[in-house]
Amino acid sequence: AQSVTQLDSQVPVFEEAPVELRCNYSSSVSVYLFWYVQYPNQGLQLLLKYLSGSTLVKGINGFEAEFNKSQTSFHLRKPSVHISDTAEYFCAVSDRAGGFKTIFGAGTRLFVKA
Amino acid sequence: GAGVSQSPSNKVTEKGKDVELRCDPISGHTALYWYRQSLGQGLEFLIYFQGNSAPDKSGLPSDRFSAERTGGSVSTLTIQRTQQEDSAVYLCASSFLNSGQSEQFFGPGTRLTVL
Numbered sequence: 001a002q003s004v005t006q007l008d009s010q011v012p013v014f015e016e017a018p019v020e021l022r023c024n025y026s027s028s029v030s031v032y033l034f035w036y037v038q039y040p041n042q043g044l045q046l047l048l049k050y051l052s053g054s055t056l057v058k059g060i061n062g063f064e065a066e067f068n069k070s071q072t073s074f075h076l077r078k079p080s081v082h083i084s085d086t087a088e089y090f091c092a093v094s095d096r097a098g099g100f101k102t103i104f105g106a107g108t109r110l111f112v113k114a
Numbered sequence: 115g116a117g118v119s120q121s122p123s124n125k126v127t128e129k130g131k132d133v134e135l136r137c138d139p140i141s142g143h144t145a146l147y148w149y150r151q152s153l154g155q156g157l158e159f160l161i162y163f164q165g166n167s168a169p170d171k172s173g174l175p176s177d178r179f180s181a182e183r184t185g186g187s188v189s190t191l192t193i194q195r196t197q198q199e200d201s202a203v204y205l206c207a208s209s210f211l212n213s214g215q216s217e218q219f220f221g222p223g224t225r226l227t228v229l
């Protein structure tokens with residue numbers, strides 16, 4: 001069965017510092033991987049997704065993620081964060097075995113400090 | 115409309131009452147999803163629709179929860195005899211297809227409080 005683990009519930013970081021939000025998944029077949037972001041008082045929106053091909057995926061607002069099949073990870077990174085990146089970030093996975101049901105992680109709250 | 119809309123935005127009800135939550139997906143989107151977001155719990159999958167049929171109802175917490183979709187568009191999530199543990203934000207999303215690859219577009223959610 002699919003599962004998604006986001007290892008950090010909260011990540012505080014100073015403005016202009018780099019950040020990595022960790023995500024590990026469990027799936028026995030080929031997967032599709034997503035990162036969604038939820039800004040304060042807003043709905044979730046897609047940051048980036050991995051379907052196939054290059055393992056390094058670039059998304060909006062300078063974020064990128066790397067698919068690592070051997071480590072079953074899909075960590076999200078940004079080299080320099082801004083105050084406006086403060087939000088909740090959700091990793092998600094879907095696969096054929098799960099009927100393409102998308103399973104979301106518990107979320108990581110990124111808090112960027114001045 | 116341009117995005118997914120949900121109504122009401124907030125609902126306060128008394129334990130034991132029934133509630134109906136509505137979702138209007140993006141026009142043309144064939145797949146529609148319901149999730150529940152509780153504090154610190156992430157998004158819990160409830161049910162999804164492909165057209166008007168629901169191939170996967172496995173996430174519905176109990177038989178007090180039901181959902182329907184009519185005309186391949188609007189969906190209603192009904193919770194009967196509400197309990198305090200039903201308090202959460204209920205999110206609806208839609209996508210063009212349910213192939214697993216499609217981006218899901220989320221509504222703003224309905225915050226349900228059961229007193």
